[in-house]
Amino acid sequence: MSKVFVLDTEKQPLDPVHPGHARILLDCGKAAVFKRYPFTIILKAAIKNPEVHPLRIKIDPGSQTTGIALVDDGSGKVVWAAELAHRGQTIKKALDQRRAVRRGRRQRTTRYRRPRFQNRRRPSRWMPPSLESRVANVLTWVKRLARLCSLGAMSLELVKFDLQQMDHPEISGMEYQQGTLFGYEVREYLLEKWDRACSYCGIKGVPLQVEHLQAKANGGTDRLSNLCLACDPCNKAKGTQEIQVFLAGQADLLAHLLAQAKTHLKGASAINSTRWVLYERLKQEGFPLECGSGGLTKFNRTQRSLPKEHWIDAACVGRSTPHVLKMAGIVPLLMTATGHGSRQKCNVNETGFPCSRPKGAKKVKGFQTGDIVRATVTTGTKQGIYVGRVLVRASGSFDIRTKHGRVQGISHRFCTPVQRSDGYNYTIGVRYGQESPSQAASERTHHSSPG
Numbered sequence: 001m002s003k004v005f006v007l008d009t010e011k012q013p014l015d016p017v018h019p020g021h022a023r024i025l026l027d028c029g030k031a032a033v034f035k036r037y038p039f040t041i042i043l044k045a046a047i048k049n050p051e052v053h054p055l056r057i058k059i060d061p062g063s064q065t066t067g068i069a070l071v072d073d074g075s076g077k078v079v080w081a082a083e084l085a086h087r088g089q090t091i092k093k094a095l096d097q098r099r100a101v102r103r104g105r106r107q108r109t110t111r112y113r114r115p116r117f118q119n120r121r122r123p124s125r126w127m128p129p130s131l132e133s134r135v136a137n138v139l140t141w142v143k144r145l146a147r148l149c150s151l152g153a154m155s156l157e158l159v160k161f162d163l164q165q166m167d168h169p170e171i172s173g174m175e176y177q178q179g180t181l182f183g184y185e186v187r188e189y190l191l192e193k194w195d196r197a198c199s200y201c202g203i204k205g206v207p208l209q210v211e212h213l214q215a216k217a218n219g220g221t222d223r224l225s226n227l228c229l230a231c232d233p234c235n236k237a238k239g240t241q242e243i244q245v246f247l248a249g250q251a252d253l254l255a256h257l258l259a260q261a262k263t264h265l266k267g268a269s270a271i272n273s274t275r276w277v278l279y280e281r282l283k284q285e286g287f288p289l290e291c292g293s294g295g296l297t298k299f300n301r302t303q304r305s306l307p308k309e310h311w312i313d314a315a316c317v318g319r320s321t322p323h324v325l326k327m328a329g330i331v332p333l334l335m336t337a338t339g340h341g342s343r344q345k346c347n348v349n350e351t352g353f354p355c356s357r358p359k360g361a362k363k364v365k366g367f368q369t370g371d372i373v374r375a376t377v378t379t380g381t382k383q384g385i386y387v388g389r390v391l392v393r394a395s396g397s398f399d400i401r402t403k404h405g406r407v408q409g410i411s412h413r414f415c416t417p418v419q420r421s422d423g424y425n426y427t428i429g430v431r432y433g434q435e436s437p438s439q440a441a442s443e444r445t446h447h448s449s450p451g
């Protein structure tokens with residue numbers, strides 16, 4: 001069960017409680033709702049020296065979606081989980097558009113100047129804004145969660161596979177088969193090295209097997225330089241033949257294969273720079289930080305026979321993962337980064353020409369775009385209750401994006417705020433164990449706003 005965060009009246013974080021317990025506290029007036037997303041209640045009394053159990057925050061960073069899970073190491077319980085959708089492409093598009101508009105304006109209104117290019121300086125740790133935003137999103141949530149519950153440690157999936165472990169493949173009895181942790185690391189490594197394709201025929205998107213260039217029956221070793229990936233038909237066709245015999249007619253492919261096998265995948269190709277920046281910034285938060293590899297995450301998840309979800313992957317990051325992860329009834333919170341509006345003063349058409357009036361005030365009748373509101377419409381044709389993210393207009397007639405689509409022309413008089421805009425939109429995910437993963441996946445592509 002996803003738990004509810006609890007603060008005391010001084011906003012000191014306490015242990016999260018079961019939603020039923022929170023309901024009792026709210027009903028008997030001992031607490032009030034502090035925040036809707038993530039659901040947090042605030043007690044009406046101060047607790048002196050409370051006994052709190054620190055939780056571990058586990059993060060599986062992804063380019064589109066980052067999984068976050070709060071796990072109690074002692075009991076193995078997943079306390080809370082979320083999936084954070086980033087807005088990388090949106091940022092890139094907005095910046096490209098801005099650049100085009102500025103270039104157009106310079107062409108139209110400025111005399112010719114020689115291009116200047118050596119006056120640009122970037123800080124040494126500069127990252128493209130789209131990547132910077134991913135890192136910032138994760139840091140934002142680590143900081144927000146640290147204010148809502150007591151964090152004791154962090155786990156981060158830092159690398160896809162553990163190169164350090166694979167630096168010594170000659171250690172006897174290297175197991176390349178599925179089922180061992182080392183096997184998972186090797187597989188991840190080979191998938192990356194051989195571009196997730198069959199080394200012989202180049203087919204993609206089919207199950208691939210670890211393949212020995214020189215068959216083990218002929219004295220081939222388990223070293224990484226003797227391993228590649230093959231699809232089932234190729235693997236069967238090759239059997240124990242020598243590679244030179246199997247690829248007799250294809251000299252080019254043979255040469256390429258042997259050269260590729262000798263190379264080592266190292267450094268930049270194996271390690272994602274965004275994750276390193278995230279690692280360094282998380283270290284500054286001051287919690288003990290454990291690093292895991294993608295191979296280890298997959299191993300942990302498969303060993304516990306858990307389905308593939310971002311938040312479940314997050315719960316499986318690192319060696320500290322408890323033997324049994326208790327996650328019955330967890331409902332992940334789906335958070336989508338939306339940004340905080342734009343600084344652009346008015347809209348432009350496709351040629352960069354201003355096509356709207358200057359933007360008005362951000363706040364209209366006490367609401368701003370991005371607030372989550374509840375509108376109870378009592379008159380007119382749109383009678384009903386609508387809950388969702390609001391888009392404000394200076395006229396006071398708002399649009400609300402609900403679970404079932406966008407509703408236009410709702411007067412501000414009917415709206416009450418549920419949660420003020422904080423740069424994210426929220427949806428409730430699918431309860432763990434309730435539906436089949438495929439159903440859950442199709443459901444997830446349709447979500448847009450909370451209900």
Ligand SMILES: [Zn+2]
Nearest residue numbers: 198201231234
């Ligand atoms: Zn093949």
